[in-house]
Amino acid sequence: MEKTNIAIVGMGTVGTGVARLLLDHGDRTSRHAGRILWLKKAVVRDLSKPRDIDLPDGVVTDSIADVINDPEITVVVQLIGGLEPARTIMLDLMAAGKDIVTANKALLAQHGPELFNRARELGRTIAFEASVAGGIPIIANISQCLSANQIVSLEGILNGTSNFIVTQMDERSASYDDVVRQAQKLGYAEADPAMDVDGSDAAQKLAILAHLAFGATVDWNDIPRVGIDGLAADDLRYARQLGYRIKLLGVAKLAEDGLELSVGPTLVKIGTPLAEVRDAFNAIRVIGDAVGPVFYHGLGAGQMPTASAVVADLIDTAVGRTRLTFQTLEYFSIDQPPRVKLRDxxxxxxxxxxxxxxxxxxxxxxxxxxxxxxxxxxxxxxxxxxxxxxxxxxxxxxxxxxxxxxxxxxxxxxxxxxxxxxxxxxxxxxxxxxxxxxx
Amino acid sequence: MEKTNIAIVGMGTVGTGVARLLLDHGDRTSRHAGRILWLKKAVVRDLSKPRDIDLPDGVVTDSIADVINDPEITVVVQLIGGLEPARTIMLDLMAAGKDIVTANKALLAQHGPELFNRARELGRTIAFEASVAGGIPIIANISQCLSANQIVSLEGILNGTSNFIVTQMDERSASYDDVVRQAQKLGYAEADPAMDVDGSDAAQKLAILAHLAFGATVDWNDIPRVGIDGLAADDLRYARQLGYRIKLLGVAKLAEDGLELSVGPTLVKIGTPLAEVRDAFNAIRVIGDAVGPVFYHGLGAGQMPTASAVVADLIDTAVGRTRLTFQTLEYFSIDQPPRVKLRDxxxxxxxxxxxxxxxxxxxxxxxxxxxxxxxxxxxxxxxxxxxxxxxxxxxxxxxxxxxxxxxxxxxxxxxxxxxxxxxxxxxxxxxxxxxxxxx
Missing domain, CATH: 3.30.70.260 (ACT domain)
Structure with a gap:
């Protein structure tokens, strides 16, 4: 059986999960990829840091050059967060002939056009299922499974941290500050959860989805957004009295005069599917003009759900599907004008x-x-x-x-x-x- | 732009929907396929029958030979129901070099191994997203999007007709016979709804999903099944008193000693997602060992939802993704032993x-x-x-x-x-x- 040599750059929670799937379930991945997915290198920042996983001898390195200069490695899982050095590393990896799989939504929302155009120039691909909604395969569903449709609207709970906080405030009548502390203890919220709770993370994900679904090219900073950081327990209680729950909803809706985009705490009728999405789950309701409403619900974050999305991308890249999709759809193409305008x-x-x-x-x-x-x-x-x-x-x-x-x-x-x-x-x-x- | 010439065999409800998407939305399909999807022929049984759609001159024919003998037609949407002549026509089309897109779940559940092996011998592909759960893209989700997972269980409401009947009996306290008549009037049920209400249709779909998710090769007749045709209004009422609704559930669950498969009316706790699936909707809850639970909900039947699945398959086939998936996964391969046994x-x-x-x-x-x-x-x-x-x-x-x-x-x-x-x-x-x- 042929072999695809893979490197993981960034061995945090998700990287460890990806390594686990590759090392422990090679039978499964090779059956689905038609070839062996071989973990050749794992790049870490600090070699001395203890890890949750035993990697085979010679796999761990603290030098990205070990990946860049190894022509046998053809696909790299890029899991470094933030904008820099993630952007430069991705450009270097592509220049060295590597196809990319990434979960970095901030990077794509900020530098998507540059990175995707560069990938096309170099004949490389970028797969990014894990960048939005964790284990829910919404990227593939919009780009491929629902491709016969004009997407008419898309509404989603896209930030698991916010949803966990809001659910706990609602169900336990706890204060915002108490729940944030609890979320940090449970690992649902970062030490600095600002990007999660102020709506930025959801806006970045919405910008990516809006590009795929509507051909919108939008700076995520331009999406009107309100976070849950100002939400009071009172509002959750009054909403409930009125028959609603409050959810941090990202909305993209197509109208005659353009695309509506927004992120904000929203009253959602109790009993409807989005209202019942609890804790760290994500959910997305897509309406297509042919298929009608399709609802997706799953874990929006976490080690193995995100690793599931990364490894699905690895399999697609190894099989060759990613290349076909990437060449056809021309994501974030600078040459293609956006197909819709944002509404005022x-x-x-x-x-x-x-x-x-x-x-x-x-x-x-x-x-x-x-x-x-x-x-x-x-x-x-x-x-x-x-x-x-x-x-x-x-x-x-x-x-x-x-x-x-x-x-x-x-x-x-x-x-x-x-x-x-x-x-x-x-x-x-x-x-x-x-x-x-x-x- | 290159062109893929397509024929539709069988211009009933779904065929008309597919033709509509191809004729009215060529911009959309060509953008997603990277080539023009050109409807060259539509084969009907009766040329004189009035149709809901204006087809361009020269497209309609009552001769399958016009498709088989036209080497320019490379992909055929095969929408003839039942086993014969659908099976023979599909074999003839593949022998003539056509790739197939079909919605015929009965044919695949009965003759899958023969048809798929023949396709492989001939270097052809069969795409069948529309055969299960209408607009919910469950085939692609299991085969590709969740491919990093061992699916652990799969539970679904797979027959829209049954779900419509049960929902109406429950919500309107109507009798089974009354609701069946109403379903027939509304077009949700066939004149003879036997295969829908006795659980056969759900068992056929479950057999296909069990093959994709678990590598099971199972005769759908061997799946223990009970329909909703014996369901009494009393049971719906008692179930509700106990906090449950009754749904026709198809279940596939992996255990150490094999795969559990069953179809039957099942009490589902009110408030859980499957219990709240109403009318002609379908829903599927998949649990993967990495991704955890993923829930899908959408229209399980109907002209445009099913056409959405067919045209997604057409796009995948034209782009070349279907070929890669088909070659890699070896669906229904006679040479591959089943990976699981059915439990007693x-x-x-x-x-x-x-x-x-x-x-x-x-x-x-x-x-x-x-x-x-x-x-x-x-x-x-x-x-x-x-x-x-x-x-x-x-x-x-x-x-x-x-x-x-x-x-x-x-x-x-x-x-x-x-x-x-x-x-x-x-x-x-x-x-x-x-x-x-x-x-």
Whole structure:
């Protein structure tokens, strides 16, 4: 049987998982690849660091040159995170004739066009299934399995850390800070989880998916995004009273005047599939014009789910499928103009949830309703709890001066302007929380 | 741009959908295939029959010879149902040098080894994404996307007609016969829905998936199967009281001593993803040893979802991916021994639901519990409603002499023997209903 020599650059959690699949399950990978996938080198930063895996003699090295200068190694799993030196290493590896498999979504979201064009110039390929949604094979599904469709919309829970935090806050009524600490202990959140909880990670993944599904070329920084870092336990509780859960949702929707892209905490109706995605799971709902809705649910991160995606890419690359797909689809091609434009964020239409701290005086609701009406926003429902001072003990645990308003459909621009104006009312005693509501 | 000439054999619902995608969306298919997918011929049985689609001049023919003898046509979508003449036509088309795309699961489940071996001899390919689960791309997901995994289990709602019937019976408390008539009116069920409702269709699909996921070579007739045709509204109602819905589930599970395969109406816990699959949707839950659980949900049938799968196969075939996959995986190879054996059905372990019509006498429950205990089956819960004659009016609408028993885990053999013995008790007044309960 023929052999494909492979190197792994970066032996962290995922790299170790990939090595495990290659070393322990060679029968399986060779059956699916039609050739032996042979782990020849594993590049680590620190040779002295203890590892969870026994690698055969001669495999571990701390020199990337051992990979670059070995012409027998034809495929490299590049698992170094961040932008540099990951970018330079990837360019060097491709220049040395290696095909790439990577899980680095930040790198692709930032430097996709440069890296993919360079790969094409050099006759190389980049496979990146593991960069989005961990074990859910959404890249292959959009690029190949659903290729008969114009994708119409794509909504997903793309950041497992955020979803874990939100689920735990919701189910245990715990505070944001407590849950973040717990997530760090369990290994679900980095020591610095900023990119996860501020929506950046989800926006980077959404930018990649939007390119595959819609031909959009978008700087992920341009995607309007709100994280879960400002989410209060109150909002989760009010949402539940209204029949919703709050999820950090990435949305890409095609309309006549362009593509809508956004990332933000969103009220999702309880009982619908996206609302029931718990903890570190990811899920994506894709609607194609032929296939209709297709829903995917799986582990969005973790050692072996991500390694599963990396090794599937290794098999595809070894079989030759990646080359055919890569040549045909021309991902991130600088020569191809984007097929869609982004819509002006202010024109996006959706329903909104407002939580307002108000003074408990006659006319408060009227003044707020007047501002909303002025901006063409009509109210769908209101929760206003009586103050405990009203001798009503039923709701004493709930902030007596909180008003929650659910609206009918309105543009984001109108909602934003209304929020500013409402915050300037004398009856409103603090900042307004505004969240999107999924249709 | 190069061109791949295509023929469709069989212009029913799905064939018309495929033609529509090829004719109306040539820009999309050529972008994804890197070449033009050109519909050159469409073979129909009756030229005079009115059609829902305007085909260009010269495309329609009633002669398969127009396809077989045209060397420019290299890929044929074979959409004739049933076993013959579908099998002979497929063999003739392959002998004439055509690659095949098909949705005919009955043909593959029955004649897979013969057809696939012949394809390999002739250097041809067979793509069959549309044969299982309609728009859900489960074939590609198991064969490629999850190829780093040993699939551990696979559970699915694979027959949309049955799921539609069961959902409607459950939600509208309608009788089986009423709902079948409604399903026929809506086009969800054939005039003769026997293969759908007796579990045969699901067993054929499960046989194909079991081959891909586990390397099992199994005659679909050997899969223990029960349909929904004997399901009573009572069982749906009792299941709901116990916190379950009943779904026609196809299950393939790997154990040390072999592969468990079965199709049957199964109690699935309300709130779990499979329980919430409604109407004509299909869903499949796959567990891989690396990726963990992955859940897929989508339309299991219908014109455009199925056409979506067919055209994805056409694109894969035109790009060349199908050839690589086909050569590597050696589906249904006569030369390759099956990688797993089927477990003896009697040894399968699961929980059971029993519904028993009993006489309302002291000792009835004791006699039944004794039989169960004798076979090592322990009782988890019981529903026994008092008779209206007991002056208790709370449950007068419920059959007064019905006993429902949920058991803990037991072997299928023990459950079967216990059933036989219970039915012979004098206190049991009619046949016992026995259904599986999903863990």
């Amino acid at each position: 964020a202010d024109t996006l239409v959706g329903r909104y949830y407002f939580r307002l701290p108000v003074s408990n005086h006659p006319g408060t609701l009227a003044s707020i309703a007047t501002v909303l009406a002025k901006h063409g926003i009509s109210i769908a429902s209101v929760i206003q709890h009586e103050s405990p001072g009203d001798d009503n003990e039923a709701d004493v645990t709930i902030d007596p001066v909180t008003l929650v308003v659910m609206t009918h459909a309105a543009t984001a621009g109108a909602a934003r302007k209304a929020t500013d104006e409402i915050e300037s009312l004398s009856t409103v005693t603090g900042p307004v929380v505004r969240l999107q509501v999924k249709d | 059905a009697d040894t399968l372990v699961g929980r059971y639901y029993f519904r028993l019509p009993v006489s309302n006498h002291p000792g009835t429950l004791a006699s039944i519990a004794t039989v169960l205990a004798k076979h090592g089956i322990s009782i988890a819960s019981v529903i026994q409603h008092e008779s209206p004659g007991d002056d208790n009016e709370a449950d007068v609408t419920i059959d007064p002499v019905t006993l429902v028993v949920m058991t803990h885990a037991a072997t299928a053999g023990a459950a079967r023997k216990a059933t036989d013995e219970i039915e012979s008790l004098s206190t049991v007044t009619g046949p016992v209903v026995r259904l599986q309960v999903k863990d």
